[in-house]
Amino acid sequence: GAVVSQHPSWVICKSGTSVKIECRSLDFQATTMFWYRQFPKQSLMLMATSNEGSKATYEQGVEKDKFLINHASLTLSTLTVTSAHPEDSSFYICSARTTVRPYEQYFGPGTRLTVT
Amino acid sequence: AQSVTQPDIHITVSEGASLELRCNYSYGATPYLFWYVQSPGQGLQLLLKYFSGDTLVQGIKGFEAEFKRSQSSFNLRKPSVHWSDAAEYFCAVGAEGYSTLTFGKGTMLLVSP
Numbered sequence: 001g002a003v004v005s006q007h008p009s010w011v012i013c014k015s016g017t018s019v020k021i022e023c024r025s026l027d028f029q030a031t032t033m034f035w036y037r038q039f040p041k042q043s044l045m046l047m048a049t050s051n052e053g054s055k056a057t058y059e060q061g062v063e064k065d066k067f068l069i070n071h072a073s074l075t076l077s078t079l080t081v082t083s084a085h086p087e088d089s090s091f092y093i094c095s096a097r098t099t100v101r102p103y104e105q106y107f108g109p110g111t112r113l114t115v116t
Numbered sequence: 117a118q119s120v121t122q123p124d125i126h127i128t129v130s131e132g133a134s135l136e137l138r139c140n141y142s143y144g145a146t147p148y149l150f151w152y153v154q155s156p157g158q159g160l161q162l163l164l165k166y167f168s169g170d171t172l173v174q175g176i177k178g179f180e181a182e183f184k185r186s187q188s189s190f191n192l193r194k195p196s197v198h199w200s201d202a203a204e205y206f207c208a209v210g211a212e213g214y215s216t217l218t219f220g221k222g223t224m225l226l227v228s229p
Contacts, residue, residue: 004159041224043206043219044219045219046216046217091157095160105217106162107159107162108159109158110157110158110159
């Protein structure tokens with residue numbers, strides 16, 4: 001089956017620093033990847049849609065300058081949290097959508113970010 | 117706007133007993149419906165999905181779900197729960213092509229011995 005990986009699986013960083021999270025589709029190509037944020041005991045909230053070779057589309061209320069998304073290849077999207085603050089601490093999950101019908105969306109294992 | 121309601125935050129079921137998790141959706145067009153399971157600290161695993169056709173869909177791990185358009189529901193069922201089924205379950209609705217998925221708030225399933 002299709003596999004999506006995320007790296008790192010968890011990261012602790014200091015307030016004011018930047019952190020990059022990678023999302024890779026290991027055995028399929030994905031022109032579209034999605035980034036979600038999940039607070040403890042809450043649901044997933046879509047942050048942005050990442051399209052290969054073009055700018056990401058951000059959901060309302062998500063700061064594009066704070067959450068930089070780059071989708072430079074058909075198998076890799078990155079999310080960079082810039083100038084991180086403790087309120088950015090969360091569980092970040094990516095997913096990747098296959099490029100052919102029937103479209104399938106596969107989720108990564110998530111990245112736990114803690115900002116101290 | 118599309119939305120998903122999972123009215124039960126927690127459900128406790130005895131091992132071996134049957135399970136039904138409720139999901140109601142609001143969607144302007146033909147919905148694509150999904151059930152995902154998430155273990156603590158893990159990503160999401162797709163249990164089953166409904167796009168069209170037979171309204172009773174079978175998924176992995178013995179789960180099934182029934183699409184009822186008249187009730188805007190897509191409830192998840194399992195005839196006999198195992199302790200390993202304890203996890204959080206999310207219902208989601210989307211459009212063809214997975215343009216976006218809207219998730220419910222989730223239902224935490226606890227399995228008692």
